Amino acid sequence: MRIQFTLTLADYQAAQYLRWHQSSTRRFVHFFVYEGIPILAAVTGCVVVKKLGLPGLGMPYCFETLFGLTVAVVYLKLTAKGRQAKRYKKQFERRFSSEERTAWIEMNDSAVSSAIAGTAAESFEWNKIIEFAQDDKMTLLYLTEKRFLLFPTPALDSADRADLDDLIASQFAARMSC
Structure with missing residues:
Protein backbone atom coordinates (compact mmCIF):
# COMPACT_ATOMS: atom_id res chain seq x y z
CA MET A 1 0.00 0.00 0.00
CA LEU A 9 0.82 22.72 9.45
CA ALA A 10 -2.55 21.37 10.63
CA ASP A 11 -1.31 17.81 10.02
CA TYR A 12 1.88 18.51 11.97
CA GLN A 13 -0.09 20.01 14.86
CA ALA A 14 -2.47 17.03 14.86
CA ALA A 15 0.54 14.67 15.01
CA GLN A 16 2.00 16.57 17.95
CA TYR A 17 -1.38 16.55 19.71
CA LEU A 18 -1.71 12.80 19.20
CA ARG A 19 1.84 12.27 20.44
CA TRP A 20 1.25 14.31 23.61
CA HIS A 21 -2.11 12.72 24.41
CA GLN A 22 -1.25 9.13 23.65
CA SER A 23 -0.12 7.91 27.09
CA SER A 24 -1.04 8.81 30.66
CA THR A 25 2.46 10.06 31.41
CA ARG A 26 2.50 12.35 28.40
CA ARG A 27 -0.99 13.61 29.25
CA PHE A 28 0.15 14.42 32.79
CA VAL A 29 3.24 16.30 31.57
CA HIS A 30 1.16 18.22 29.03
CA PHE A 31 -1.43 19.08 31.69
CA PHE A 32 1.23 20.16 34.17
CA VAL A 33 3.00 22.43 31.67
CA TYR A 34 -0.11 24.04 30.15
CA GLU A 35 -2.54 23.92 33.07
CA GLY A 36 -0.61 23.29 36.31
CA ILE A 37 2.15 25.87 35.96
CA PRO A 38 -0.28 28.72 35.12
CA ILE A 39 -2.41 27.82 38.13
CA LEU A 40 0.65 27.64 40.41
CA ALA A 41 1.80 31.03 39.10
CA ALA A 42 -1.65 32.49 39.74
CA VAL A 43 -1.72 31.15 43.30
CA THR A 44 1.74 32.60 43.88
CA GLY A 45 0.45 35.93 42.57
CA CYS A 46 -2.46 35.76 45.00
CA VAL A 47 -0.09 35.16 47.91
CA VAL A 48 1.94 38.20 46.85
CA VAL A 49 -1.27 40.27 46.58
CA LYS A 50 -2.25 39.14 50.08
CA LYS A 51 1.10 40.17 51.50
CA LEU A 52 1.36 43.49 49.63
CA GLY A 53 -2.33 44.22 49.10
CA LEU A 54 -3.86 46.26 46.30
CA PRO A 55 -4.16 49.76 47.76
CA GLY A 56 -6.95 52.01 46.57
CA LEU A 57 -9.31 49.31 45.27
CA GLY A 58 -11.51 49.18 48.35
CA MET A 59 -12.62 45.61 47.58
CA PRO A 60 -12.92 42.86 50.17
CA TYR A 61 -9.83 40.65 50.34
CA CYS A 62 -11.58 37.50 49.06
CA PHE A 63 -12.81 39.37 45.96
CA GLU A 64 -9.32 40.76 45.31
CA THR A 65 -7.87 37.27 45.54
CA LEU A 66 -10.49 35.69 43.31
CA PHE A 67 -10.17 38.48 40.74
CA GLY A 68 -6.36 38.24 40.74
CA LEU A 69 -6.46 34.46 40.44
CA THR A 70 -8.92 34.60 37.52
CA VAL A 71 -6.97 37.22 35.60
CA ALA A 72 -3.65 35.42 36.15
CA VAL A 73 -4.97 31.99 35.09
CA VAL A 74 -6.65 33.33 31.95
CA TYR A 75 -3.57 35.34 30.94
CA LEU A 76 -1.11 32.51 31.53
CA LYS A 77 -3.30 29.89 29.86
CA LEU A 78 -3.84 32.00 26.73
CA THR A 79 -0.19 32.90 26.38
CA ALA A 80 0.92 29.29 26.97
CA LYS A 81 -1.35 28.00 24.19
CA GLY A 82 -0.21 30.83 21.90
CA ARG A 83 3.45 30.01 22.53
CA GLN A 84 2.75 26.34 21.80
CA ALA A 85 1.13 27.18 18.45
CA LYS A 86 4.05 29.46 17.50
CA ARG A 87 6.56 26.77 18.50
CA TYR A 88 4.82 24.15 16.35
CA LYS A 89 4.72 26.55 13.38
CA LYS A 90 8.41 27.36 13.77
CA GLN A 91 9.34 23.67 14.03
CA PHE A 92 7.21 22.82 11.01
CA GLU A 93 8.72 25.53 8.83
CA ARG A 94 12.25 24.63 9.95
CA ARG A 95 11.81 20.90 9.28
CA PHE A 96 9.79 21.10 6.07
CA SER A 97 10.55 23.87 3.62
CA SER A 98 7.71 24.84 1.30
CA GLU A 99 9.22 22.73 -1.52
Missing part, protein backbone atom coordinates in the same frame (compact mmCIF):
# COMPACT_ATOMS: atom_id res chain seq x y z
CA ARG A 2 1.41 3.39 -1.02
CA ILE A 3 0.06 6.72 0.23
CA GLN A 4 1.11 10.06 -1.21
CA PHE A 5 0.19 13.25 0.62
CA THR A 6 1.10 16.89 1.19
CA LEU A 7 2.00 17.67 4.77
CA THR A 8 0.36 20.80 6.21
CA GLU A 100 9.54 19.64 0.70
CA ARG A 101 6.01 19.07 1.93
CA THR A 102 4.99 16.38 -0.52
CA ALA A 103 5.70 12.96 0.93
CA TRP A 104 4.86 9.32 0.49
CA ILE A 105 4.83 6.25 2.66
CA GLU A 106 4.70 2.65 1.46
CA MET A 107 3.89 -0.30 3.69
CA ASN A 108 4.05 -4.00 3.00
CA ASP A 109 4.53 -7.19 5.03
CA SER A 110 8.29 -6.74 5.37
CA ALA A 111 8.95 -3.00 5.79
CA VAL A 112 7.77 0.58 5.79
CA SER A 113 9.38 3.01 3.33
CA SER A 114 8.98 6.74 3.49
CA ALA A 115 10.35 9.87 1.84
CA ILE A 116 9.73 13.58 1.67
CA ALA A 117 10.20 15.36 -1.68
CA GLY A 118 13.86 16.13 -2.22
CA THR A 119 15.17 13.44 0.13
CA ALA A 120 16.14 9.82 -0.33
CA ALA A 121 13.68 7.15 0.69
CA GLU A 122 14.28 5.40 3.98
CA SER A 123 13.11 1.89 4.69
CA PHE A 124 12.37 0.49 8.15
CA GLU A 125 11.68 -3.15 8.95
CA TRP A 126 8.60 -3.70 11.05
CA ASN A 127 10.67 -4.87 14.03
CA LYS A 128 12.19 -1.34 14.17
CA ILE A 129 8.76 0.21 14.67
CA ILE A 130 8.18 0.22 18.41
CA GLU A 131 4.71 1.72 18.65
CA PHE A 132 1.66 2.75 16.66
CA ALA A 133 -0.88 5.52 17.30
CA GLN A 134 -3.87 6.59 15.24
CA ASP A 135 -6.85 8.89 15.50
CA ASP A 136 -9.24 10.34 12.94
CA LYS A 137 -6.64 12.95 11.83
CA MET A 138 -3.19 11.33 11.99
CA THR A 139 -1.40 8.00 12.02
CA LEU A 140 2.00 7.71 13.72
CA LEU A 141 4.51 4.87 13.45
CA TYR A 142 7.15 5.32 16.17
CA LEU A 143 10.78 4.50 15.40
CA THR A 144 11.94 5.78 18.80
CA GLU A 145 10.07 7.47 21.61
CA LYS A 146 10.50 10.89 19.98
CA ARG A 147 10.87 9.97 16.29
CA PHE A 148 7.97 8.82 14.18
CA LEU A 149 6.67 8.49 10.65
CA LEU A 150 3.40 10.30 10.16
CA PHE A 151 0.69 10.50 7.58
CA PRO A 152 -2.84 11.92 7.58
CA THR A 153 -5.46 9.27 8.28
CA PRO A 154 -7.96 10.92 5.85
CA ALA A 155 -5.47 10.20 3.03
CA LEU A 156 -6.54 6.55 3.31
CA ASP A 157 -9.64 5.30 1.56
CA SER A 158 -11.72 2.66 3.35
CA ALA A 159 -9.95 -0.27 1.64
CA ASP A 160 -6.49 1.11 2.52
CA ARG A 161 -7.64 1.75 6.09
CA ALA A 162 -8.74 -1.86 6.42
CA ASP A 163 -5.43 -3.04 4.90
CA LEU A 164 -3.50 -0.85 7.34
CA ASP A 165 -5.46 -2.17 10.32
CA ASP A 166 -4.78 -5.76 9.20
CA LEU A 167 -1.10 -5.05 8.59
CA ILE A 168 -0.62 -3.36 11.97
CA ALA A 169 -2.52 -6.12 13.74
CA SER A 170 -0.45 -8.84 12.11
CA GLN A 171 2.89 -7.11 12.75
CA PHE A 172 2.24 -6.22 16.37
CA ALA A 173 0.40 -9.48 17.16
CA ALA A 174 3.37 -11.48 15.88
CA ARG A 175 5.64 -9.45 18.15
CA MET A 176 3.41 -9.92 21.21
CA SER A 177 3.26 -13.70 20.80
CA CYS A 178 7.06 -14.07 20.99
Whole structure:
Protein backbone atom coordinates (compact mmCIF):
# COMPACT_ATOMS: atom_id res chain seq x y z
CA MET A 1 0.00 0.00 0.00
CA ARG A 2 1.41 3.39 -1.02
CA ILE A 3 0.06 6.72 0.23
CA GLN A 4 1.11 10.06 -1.21
CA PHE A 5 0.19 13.25 0.62
CA THR A 6 1.10 16.89 1.19
CA LEU A 7 2.00 17.67 4.77
CA THR A 8 0.36 20.80 6.21
CA LEU A 9 0.82 22.72 9.45
CA ALA A 10 -2.55 21.37 10.63
CA ASP A 11 -1.31 17.81 10.02
CA TYR A 12 1.88 18.51 11.97
CA GLN A 13 -0.09 20.01 14.86
CA ALA A 14 -2.47 17.03 14.86
CA ALA A 15 0.54 14.67 15.01
CA GLN A 16 2.00 16.57 17.95
CA TYR A 17 -1.38 16.55 19.71
CA LEU A 18 -1.71 12.80 19.20
CA ARG A 19 1.84 12.27 20.44
CA TRP A 20 1.25 14.31 23.61
CA HIS A 21 -2.11 12.72 24.41
CA GLN A 22 -1.25 9.13 23.65
CA SER A 23 -0.12 7.91 27.09
CA SER A 24 -1.04 8.81 30.66
CA THR A 25 2.46 10.06 31.41
CA ARG A 26 2.50 12.35 28.40
CA ARG A 27 -0.99 13.61 29.25
CA PHE A 28 0.15 14.42 32.79
CA VAL A 29 3.24 16.30 31.57
CA HIS A 30 1.16 18.22 29.03
CA PHE A 31 -1.43 19.08 31.69
CA PHE A 32 1.23 20.16 34.17
CA VAL A 33 3.00 22.43 31.67
CA TYR A 34 -0.11 24.04 30.15
CA GLU A 35 -2.54 23.92 33.07
CA GLY A 36 -0.61 23.29 36.31
CA ILE A 37 2.15 25.87 35.96
CA PRO A 38 -0.28 28.72 35.12
CA ILE A 39 -2.41 27.82 38.13
CA LEU A 40 0.65 27.64 40.41
CA ALA A 41 1.80 31.03 39.10
CA ALA A 42 -1.65 32.49 39.74
CA VAL A 43 -1.72 31.15 43.30
CA THR A 44 1.74 32.60 43.88
CA GLY A 45 0.45 35.93 42.57
CA CYS A 46 -2.46 35.76 45.00
CA VAL A 47 -0.09 35.16 47.91
CA VAL A 48 1.94 38.20 46.85
CA VAL A 49 -1.27 40.27 46.58
CA LYS A 50 -2.25 39.14 50.08
CA LYS A 51 1.10 40.17 51.50
CA LEU A 52 1.36 43.49 49.63
CA GLY A 53 -2.33 44.22 49.10
CA LEU A 54 -3.86 46.26 46.30
CA PRO A 55 -4.16 49.76 47.76
CA GLY A 56 -6.95 52.01 46.57
CA LEU A 57 -9.31 49.31 45.27
CA GLY A 58 -11.51 49.18 48.35
CA MET A 59 -12.62 45.61 47.58
CA PRO A 60 -12.92 42.86 50.17
CA TYR A 61 -9.83 40.65 50.34
CA CYS A 62 -11.58 37.50 49.06
CA PHE A 63 -12.81 39.37 45.96
CA GLU A 64 -9.32 40.76 45.31
CA THR A 65 -7.87 37.27 45.54
CA LEU A 66 -10.49 35.69 43.31
CA PHE A 67 -10.17 38.48 40.74
CA GLY A 68 -6.36 38.24 40.74
CA LEU A 69 -6.46 34.46 40.44
CA THR A 70 -8.92 34.60 37.52
CA VAL A 71 -6.97 37.22 35.60
CA ALA A 72 -3.65 35.42 36.15
CA VAL A 73 -4.97 31.99 35.09
CA VAL A 74 -6.65 33.33 31.95
CA TYR A 75 -3.57 35.34 30.94
CA LEU A 76 -1.11 32.51 31.53
CA LYS A 77 -3.30 29.89 29.86
CA LEU A 78 -3.84 32.00 26.73
CA THR A 79 -0.19 32.90 26.38
CA ALA A 80 0.92 29.29 26.97
CA LYS A 81 -1.35 28.00 24.19
CA GLY A 82 -0.21 30.83 21.90
CA ARG A 83 3.45 30.01 22.53
CA GLN A 84 2.75 26.34 21.80
CA ALA A 85 1.13 27.18 18.45
CA LYS A 86 4.05 29.46 17.50
CA ARG A 87 6.56 26.77 18.50
CA TYR A 88 4.82 24.15 16.35
CA LYS A 89 4.72 26.55 13.38
CA LYS A 90 8.41 27.36 13.77
CA GLN A 91 9.34 23.67 14.03
CA PHE A 92 7.21 22.82 11.01
CA GLU A 93 8.72 25.53 8.83
CA ARG A 94 12.25 24.63 9.95
CA ARG A 95 11.81 20.90 9.28
CA PHE A 96 9.79 21.10 6.07
CA SER A 97 10.55 23.87 3.62
CA SER A 98 7.71 24.84 1.30
CA GLU A 99 9.22 22.73 -1.52
CA GLU A 100 9.54 19.64 0.70
CA ARG A 101 6.01 19.07 1.93
CA THR A 102 4.99 16.38 -0.52
CA ALA A 103 5.70 12.96 0.93
CA TRP A 104 4.86 9.32 0.49
CA ILE A 105 4.83 6.25 2.66
CA GLU A 106 4.70 2.65 1.46
CA MET A 107 3.89 -0.30 3.69
CA ASN A 108 4.05 -4.00 3.00
CA ASP A 109 4.53 -7.19 5.03
CA SER A 110 8.29 -6.74 5.37
CA ALA A 111 8.95 -3.00 5.79
CA VAL A 112 7.77 0.58 5.79
CA SER A 113 9.38 3.01 3.33
CA SER A 114 8.98 6.74 3.49
CA ALA A 115 10.35 9.87 1.84
CA ILE A 116 9.73 13.58 1.67
CA ALA A 117 10.20 15.36 -1.68
CA GLY A 118 13.86 16.13 -2.22
CA THR A 119 15.17 13.44 0.13
CA ALA A 120 16.14 9.82 -0.33
CA ALA A 121 13.68 7.15 0.69
CA GLU A 122 14.28 5.40 3.98
CA SER A 123 13.11 1.89 4.69
CA PHE A 124 12.37 0.49 8.15
CA GLU A 125 11.68 -3.15 8.95
CA TRP A 126 8.60 -3.70 11.05
CA ASN A 127 10.67 -4.87 14.03
CA LYS A 128 12.19 -1.34 14.17
CA ILE A 129 8.76 0.21 14.67
CA ILE A 130 8.18 0.22 18.41
CA GLU A 131 4.71 1.72 18.65
CA PHE A 132 1.66 2.75 16.66
CA ALA A 133 -0.88 5.52 17.30
CA GLN A 134 -3.87 6.59 15.24
CA ASP A 135 -6.85 8.89 15.50
CA ASP A 136 -9.24 10.34 12.94
CA LYS A 137 -6.64 12.95 11.83
CA MET A 138 -3.19 11.33 11.99
CA THR A 139 -1.40 8.00 12.02
CA LEU A 140 2.00 7.71 13.72
CA LEU A 141 4.51 4.87 13.45
CA TYR A 142 7.15 5.32 16.17
CA LEU A 143 10.78 4.50 15.40
CA THR A 144 11.94 5.78 18.80
CA GLU A 145 10.07 7.47 21.61
CA LYS A 146 10.50 10.89 19.98
CA ARG A 147 10.87 9.97 16.29
CA PHE A 148 7.97 8.82 14.18
CA LEU A 149 6.67 8.49 10.65
CA LEU A 150 3.40 10.30 10.16
CA PHE A 151 0.69 10.50 7.58
CA PRO A 152 -2.84 11.92 7.58
CA THR A 153 -5.46 9.27 8.28
CA PRO A 154 -7.96 10.92 5.85
CA ALA A 155 -5.47 10.20 3.03
CA LEU A 156 -6.54 6.55 3.31
CA ASP A 157 -9.64 5.30 1.56
CA SER A 158 -11.72 2.66 3.35
CA ALA A 159 -9.95 -0.27 1.64
CA ASP A 160 -6.49 1.11 2.52
CA ARG A 161 -7.64 1.75 6.09
CA ALA A 162 -8.74 -1.86 6.42
CA ASP A 163 -5.43 -3.04 4.90
CA LEU A 164 -3.50 -0.85 7.34
CA ASP A 165 -5.46 -2.17 10.32
CA ASP A 166 -4.78 -5.76 9.20
CA LEU A 167 -1.10 -5.05 8.59
CA ILE A 168 -0.62 -3.36 11.97
CA ALA A 169 -2.52 -6.12 13.74
CA SER A 170 -0.45 -8.84 12.11
CA GLN A 171 2.89 -7.11 12.75
CA PHE A 172 2.24 -6.22 16.37
CA ALA A 173 0.40 -9.48 17.16
CA ALA A 174 3.37 -11.48 15.88
CA ARG A 175 5.64 -9.45 18.15
CA MET A 176 3.41 -9.92 21.21
CA SER A 177 3.26 -13.70 20.80
CA CYS A 178 7.06 -14.07 20.99
